[in-house]
Amino acid sequence: NGVLQVSQMTGCEHHNLQCTIVPTIAGLADLDFVHTICTIINFLYRVQVPTFTPLSIRAMEESLQEFHSFKGAILMAGAWRGKSKEISHFEIPKFKLLQSFSCSVQNSGSLIPYTTGVSECLLITHCKDLFTCTNHQRSSFAQQIMLLLDHEESIQRFNLYSLL
Incomplete structure (x- = not known):
């Protein structure tokens, strides 16, 4: 029931939840780990805007680059897990897909119609x-x-x- 409830939340409710999660872990996790989580959340929100400008596309790319430069903190914390064990890499197809968002937005516009x-x-x-x-x-x-x-x-x- 808990997962079902989260999957039916609106974007605004997700945002409010994430604003609660990050400060909650801020005292419990390494600062680089918290910063990494903040950068990926920032990227995810930048991807969802209805229209893009060259400046917003650049900001989206910078958020993703910053995430990649700090993502090792997630591995160091042991927080990157699969169904049954820790994962020691980021070689996941959906994660690699994030790299193509910038080109997709430039070629096709907003990704919202495809979600x-x-x-x-x-x-x-x-x-x-x-x-x-x-x-x-x-x-x-x-x-x-x-x-x-x-x-x-x-x-x-x-x-x-x-x-x-």
């Missing part, structure tokens, strides 16, 4: 209200919602064309 956060928000704003229009059969819920969303899109398109 699940947008679809989760749309699920809440569009599908939960639409559930009352269905026959409440969970087995065919996805099909019913897709049909209702298709109808909604058709109505919007019709309204747009009728204005022309």
Whole structure:
């Protein structure tokens, strides 16, 4: 239940939680370790902005570079763990993916359309209200919602064309 609760938090709630976590560990962990955590959190927030400027892209790159220069502190603290044991390296595909964010943003713009956060928000704003229009059969819920969303899109398109 605890993990489920965290995965359903909004960005603002995550930010507030992280603002609590970092000061909490500040007295218990090495300063380089805390600094490393702060730099990766800073990078993660910089990646999520809706629009980018050359200055914001540079700041994002600097946050990531700073993280890489201090990430050894995480290994020294023994805080980099897998499912069953400590990991002694950062050779993880998702971690390597962070290096490409800057180029991706420059080539494609904001990464927000490619995250699940947008679809989760749309699920809440569009599908939960639409559930009352269905026959409440969970087995065919996805099909019913897709049909209702298709109808909604058709109505919007019709309204747009009728204005022309």
